[in-house]
Amino acid sequence: MLKVIDPTTGKDLHERPVADAAQVERILADAQSAYRSWQYTSFDERAQVLRAVAALMREDVETLAPLMTAEMGKPMREARGEVEKAAWCAEHYAEHAERYLATQTLASDATRSYVQYLPLGVILGILPWNAPFWLAFRFAAPTLMAGNACVMKHDPHVPACAEAIASLFERVGAPEGIFQNLPLQTPEVEAVIRDRRIRAVSFTGSDRGGSAVASIAASEIKPAVLELGGSDPCLVLADADLEQAADVITLSRIINAGQSCIAAKRIIVESSVYERMLELLSERLGRLQLGDPREEDTDVGPIARADLRDELHRQVEKTVAAGARCLLGGTLPTTPGFFYPVTLLADVTNDMAAGCEETFGPVAVVMRADSAEHAVALANDTDYGLAAGVWTTAERGEAIARELEAGQVAVNGIVKTDPRLPSGGIKRSGYGRELGPHGIHEFVNAQQVWVGPKQ
Template sequence: MTRTNPATEESLSSVASHDGDDVETALATASETFWMWRDTDLRERRRLLETTAEVLCDRTDEFARLATKEMGKPIDGARAEIEKCAWVCDHYAERAPEYLADEPVGTEPETESFVATEPLGPVLAVMPWNYPFWQVFRFVAPNLVAGNVGLLKHASNVPECALAVESILREAGFPEGVFQTLVVGSDRVDSMIRDDRIRAVTLTGSEPAGRAVGQTAGKELKPSVLELGGSDPYVVLDDADIEAAAAVGARARTLNSGQSCIAAKRFIVHADAYDAFLDAFVTEMEALTVGDPSDPDTDIGPQARADLVDDLHEQVTASVEAGASVETGGEPLDRTGYFYPPTVVTDVPPDAPLASEEVFGPAAAVFRVESEAEAVALANDSELGLAGSVWTEDRERGQAVARRIESGAVFVNELAKSDPRLPFGGIKNSGYGRELAEQGLKAFCNEKTVWVQDTADQP
């Protein structure tokens, strides 16, 4: 396929695709390798993860530049992404013995009962372009240390990042076949899920893609984890620290140039704080630098593809036509590259795209509410439920509001983020299942009940 640098619109070199024979070979290799890998001592699996973290740290700049070239990520954010990949490897290398330990269960006298955690087999990972390394490594680290083997079908616009992941693991010493990248189109995903050698599937992507994968996995009775979109609420209550909420809010909306499932998207502000917050928020958004993603001073780079700019602008335009007002931004930048400015829109009708759809770019919708109860109701008025943020000077109040928001995670006085130590995932149309932490490691494991007693104990 034709590939383009999103910042310069220059053509990128083509990457050879894998054909049907390559896929068959990869599946056979994964199936055979699994039986060796699952019996590899846990200490060795942990050591290889530690070495992987070292490779990532040693070559951070190289891999960061690759992400910047292929999908336009600002270079500082790209470096942070690679560092986070090293962190998740170190986390599971350290905590795997705890997460994988047998769990004793008291049952009968003179009987030993416990739950053993065992790998399932080859797992297919279907990953998106927006965090081309992190999305993969948050799958890789828990699954490989648990004894599963992985096959990656990455997004078509980041094939070099996809191949780099496999090369990193091979450089770290992982045996051939433990993790394989397949440069194939989405049309091969369904048949791979249906193949008996694939035992589970995980997808991070759009809701339609998630429904398709979930349907096939369900028909095949295979476990799946789906991390889909988000329309995350960012609730600013009347007692919030306005300056902090505005500064963090601008960062929360524009991380990765706004192309993040857990970016703050709907800013829900109490009437008593609304005017001050809006002024501060607009100021923060306008202060951000849009430009060359390879420049460390750049805050917002290009959108990853031309069609993504078109989609974003269509959402903004349709919302304005429905009655919304643009406070800043609102038009694609007239320059080479797929750039859209930081945009703030107010008075958004509830059925307008900026209120009712996921917005994947640096455009924020700000809503005015009259009470805490109205803020919670509006936060929950979405088919999506991935994450959220609540701002208040009262920690107990923040926790109480967080408990009432329908989502997979809520952060009080902080932007929503993924963390290797915490489970990550959504509810409603944001998907199901969890990645990261102990829950993520066990998502594709057999939690096997084992009951042991002497024959002499039989009646």
């Protein structure tokens, strides 16, 4: 059974059955059967399905959002926003997929030669708990619009969210089997990856999980897209607008209780403005309301699981023991649930736990840099390379972006995912891209066609 604990109370919430061998076989067989016809549908036909699903999500936002709040503790305001963003993703690919996959004519010795983009088959999406609806549609919208069928193996801690996502397709009358929920415990996924009907894998999660998935997929000679963890730097230079930077960094760090791969995690501040930036961050972080995510005035909800909170607290305690200053938070609450206070650590270095490990929670880590060049060096001194932010003049920020080892960089703004723009990492943050025109090209066959006679 998939057993869920309410992170707000620490009590059992509900449980769902795991698919048995017969159900797994039926799901994969149905997906393969659905693909055989779905691959020949027009872009307009596919778009009609995605638009209908998006409209239903917007209509049912007050039913869907509370599922996230209950299962993983997302504050209600953020949960509503996530449903709306997932709908936007579906609408974006419904509108733009045909242009993104337009046939490309290339000159050669042929009478005509070109590349056309054809679907691959059944694609497996292995998803985490921290953004159940958004990550499902980030995977599914481009994949379906390319003509593939989708099988979604969601995280075991959000089974009600997974069921609701799959039911959206059923409720709009989508062709049976093109999108299916596969409820499994994580160890059972390997056999599905290896199944001959699965043609590629999209994985979002930890670098350790990504390494395992990549190894299995590679052994079967199957492509994979990996969006993994990050220890994302945010550089604040002396010529930055400090007030605006503090506002945006605070928001970035505490969205989803800090449980975001692309959140600003290492705030690297040039020495001349270091103490002032600490003051600004302390003021803003100190005003945030920690509490029941069902309440509209809550800014920061609980950590999703007890083990995740324990790991976060270990990182904080180890970092303070190594010499960092704890300016806010850092103490485990005694109240029920898996809450962790908004925490601000200063004077952190890259050899401390919170400086070199991914911190998944509302913990802001601030580092001092002697110069802009030193800030870049600190930013790149990590095994990760998912995203980064820079606060300085626009021209200087664009120049620094070229020096940062990250898959995406925001200059004077928040790092975010956007259906219009590609997202992904380098180094241990993964490979491949999702979203934008690049994302839809990950799971297609770029087929070269040469038409004679030879010229």
